Amino acid sequence: SARTIALLNQKGGVGKTTTTINLGAALALAEQRVLLVDLDPQAHLMLHLGIDEAVVEHTVYDLLIDPEVKAADAIVNARPNLDVLLSEVDLAGAEPELAQRPDRQQILKRKIEPILDRYDVILLDCPPSLGLMTLNALACAREVFVPMQAHFLALQGVSKLLETVGLVCQSVNPDLRVSGIILCMHEAQTTLAKEIVTDLEDFFEQASQQDVPWSQCRVLQPPIRRNIKLAEAPSFGETIFDYSPWCKGAIDYRKLARQLVEHWHRV
Amino acid sequence: SARTIALLNQKGGVGKTTTTINLGAALALAEQRVLLVDLDPQAHLMLHLGIDEAVVEHTVYDLLIDPEVKAADAIVNARPNLDVLLSEVDLAGAEPELAQRPDRQQILKRKIEPILDRYDVILLDCPPSLGLMTLNALACAREVFVPMQAHFLALQGVSKLLETVGLVCQSVNPDLRVSGIILCMHEAQTTLAKEIVTDLEDFFEQASQQDVPWSQCRVLQPPIRRNIKLAEAPSFGETIFDYSPWCKGAIDYRKLARQLVEHWHRV
Numbered sequence: 001s002a003r004t005i006a007l008l009n010q011k012g013g014v015g016k017t018t019t020t021i022n023l024g025a026a027l028a029l030a031e032q033r034v035l036l037v038d039l040d041p042q043a044h045l046m047l048h049l050g051i052d053e054a055v056v057e058h059t060v061y062d063l064l065i066d067p068e069v070k071a072a073d074a075i076v077n078a079r080p081n082l083d084v085l086l087s088e089v090d091l092a093g094a095e096p097e098l099a100q101r102p103d104r105q106q107i108l109k110r111k112i113e114p115i116l117d118r119y120d121v122i123l124l125d126c127p128p129s130l131g132l133m134t135l136n137a138l139a140c141a142r143e144v145f146v147p148m149q150a151h152f153l154a155l156q157g158v159s160k161l162l163e164t165v166g167l168v169c170q171s172v173n174p175d176l177r178v179s180g181i182i183l184c185m186h187e188a189q190t191t192l193a194k195e196i197v198t199d200l201e202d203f204f205e206q207a208s209q210q211d212v213p214w215s216q217c218r219v220l221q222p223p224i225r226r227n228i229k230l231a232e233a234p235s236f237g238e239t240i241f242d243y244s245p246w247c248k249g250a251i252d253y254r255k256l257a258r259q260l261v262e263h264w265h266r267v
Numbered sequence: 268s269a270r271t272i273a274l275l276n277q278k279g280g281v282g283k284t285t286t287t288i289n290l291g292a293a294l295a296l297a298e299q300r301v302l303l304v305d306l307d308p309q310a311h312l313m314l315h316l317g318i319d320e321a322v323v324e325h326t327v328y329d330l331l332i333d334p335e336v337k338a339a340d341a342i343v344n345a346r347p348n349l350d351v352l353l354s355e356v357d358l359a360g361a362e363p364e365l366a367q368r369p370d371r372q373q374i375l376k377r378k379i380e381p382i383l384d385r386y387d388v389i390l391l392d393c394p395p396s397l398g399l400m401t402l403n404a405l406a407c408a409r410e411v412f413v414p415m416q417a418h419f420l421a422l423q424g425v426s427k428l429l430e431t432v433g434l435v436c437q438s439v440n441p442d443l444r445v446s447g448i449i450l451c452m453h454e455a456q457t458t459l460a461k462e463i464v465t466d467l468e469d470f471f472e473q474a475s476q477q478d479v480p481w482s483q484c485r486v487l488q489p490p491i492r493r494n495i496k497l498a499e500a501p502s503f504g505e506t507i508f509d510y511s512p513w514c515k516g517a518i519d520y521r522k523l524a525r526q527l528v529e530h531w532h533r534v
């Protein structure tokens with residue numbers, strides 16, 4: 001059944017959504033059956049894929065709030081091999097509305113469970129926070145990828161993120177692992193990027209000797225280079241493979257997808 | 268007394284902090300007496316200016332929570348003409364702790380009032396949210412600058428931001444104005460940037476005929492170009508003027524500061 005991966009970073013604008021869309025699309029092109037789940041009330045997946053609101057009968061909000069709604073009712077097909085569970089502005093109200101429910105961190109897990117066998121990969125696009133939507137993703141996922149920019153202030157947020165994963169691991173999801181850092185908007189030739197990548201690699205080298213959920217975490221290859229095409233594609237409702245299939249952004253996401261599929265076949 | 272400006276954008280990673288530091292530093296170098304206020308529990312201003320925690324007796328958290336603490340007790344001098352009110356991780360707890368206080372949106376305004384005459388400019392660095400810290404900034408400020416990147420998804424957030432300013436304007440601060448967009452990490456030669464800037468200018472052209480708090484808003488000049496030096500400087504605890512005073516980032520912030528000072532002298 002599906003490998004379920006949360007794209008997590010409480011910092012905003014680091015590349016979570018761009019990665020969900022384009023890594024997801026690359027995996028779909030590599031014949032993986034892929035589901036993307038939008039857990040952000042900004043609801044960018046719909047815009048980014050050019051999906052007309054009119055075809056969306058149920059969103060992730062309905063799925064979380066309404067016991068009658070099933071995941072199968074909410075799924076929309078976006079591209080060959082690429083399904084999506086969309087969000088809406090009202091999702092911002094989900095956290096207060098669910099505040100009294102004791103099982104509120106596990107609703108997504110429970111609702112996704114019946115459709116796990118339809119997919120090879122499920123990517124959960126998290127909002128820039130460690131709130132209830134992200135906690136639902138962490139209870140539901142088996143793995144966490146952390147998109148981030150190799151900048152100084154970006155490192156500051158990583159320890160807080162890992163601490164949260166650690167807490168979820170201890171309390172509700174003992175199998176949860178942080179398995180990869182995805183470097184986004186990468187400027188490889190800069191001194192800063194090289195130093196930050198070295199810091200990250202040293203950190204995970206040390207962690208490999210400890211009993212922590214990120215002990216097997218590595219910086220995934222290749223980094224995704226800064227490429228204006230990746231920022232342009234959403235304004236046309238297109239993935240990078242629709243918009244500019246041979247630009248640097250497309251090449252990088254395609255390689256990343258291939259590396260992951262090969263890695264998954266080996267393990 | 269001081270011109271008080273909130274640097275506002277609920278989207279993360281758009282350049283609020285980088286602008287607070289470097290526009291503030293540029294204004295200080297232009298002989299303005301400047302105060303920077305950190306309203307973000309990420310507490311980046313301290314890191315960015317290389318201030319030792321040991322010299323910080325009181326933070327913005329103490330100022331908001333403890334009736335005994337005055338703004339004058341919390342001020343730290345960072346550079347010539349550049350003072351700062353620092354934050355700390357505990358500020359994340361301020362919103363729940365203040366939830367029961369009826370005046371919770373106006374505490375910063377009340378505490379800043381006695382020191383307004385010490386400064387020409389006060390810049391309020393907001394966190395990436397429209398929560399209580401940002402609302403305190405909006406109650407306290409006279410103007411709002413919106414740092415943003417000229418990207419498609421960035422436009423989506425602007426209307427929500429303006430709606431919030433509108434609400435604060437009607438309820439607690441009728442003099443509040445959104446006076447400027449600061450384009451950050453700008454790649455002027457790209458089609459995307461040109462289109463987004465055109466969209467923004469058209470939008471504010473229309474708004475100039477309406478009775479809204481952003482009717483006088485314009486895209487400030489110059490845009491701040493993408494420049495890795497701006498991302499490197501914080502890792503040394505330096506402003507761009509300490510780190511690399513003649514790089515593109517320094518030139519752009521210096522020009523922006525000069526444009527603002529000239530504009531302020533004309534009006």
Ligand SMILES: Nc1ncnc2c1ncn2[C@@H]1O[C@H](COP(=O)(O)OP(=O)(O)OP(=O)(O)O)[C@@H](O)[C@H]1O
Nearest residue numbers: 012013014015016017018128185225226227231418
């Ligand atoms: N490799 C890249 N090159 C150029 N621009 C990029 C790249 N990756 C992302 N972007 C742009 O950077 C901005 C932020 O990216 P994105 O929306 O994916 O981040 P996010 O982490 O999902 O943000 P949020 O926290 O708000 O959900 C977007 O305008 C996007 O188009």
Ligand SMILES: Nc1ncnc2c1ncn2[C@@H]1O[C@H](COP(=O)(O)OP(=O)(O)OP(=O)(O)O)[C@@H](O)[C@H]1O
Nearest residue numbers: 151279280281282283284285395452492493494498
């Ligand atoms: N003009 C620029 N060129 C290159 N890098 C930049 C530029 N402006 C900002 N950065 C970098 O982009 C990242 C985000 O910037 P910054 O921290 O100022 O955003 P922010 O809006 O304050 O983020 P947050 O919402 O998390 O508070 C930082 O790593 C910063 O160093």
Ligand SMILES: [Mg+2]
Nearest residue numbers: 016017040044
């Ligand atoms: Mg996103």
Ligand SMILES: [Mg+2]
Nearest residue numbers: 283284307311
């Ligand atoms: Mg900031």
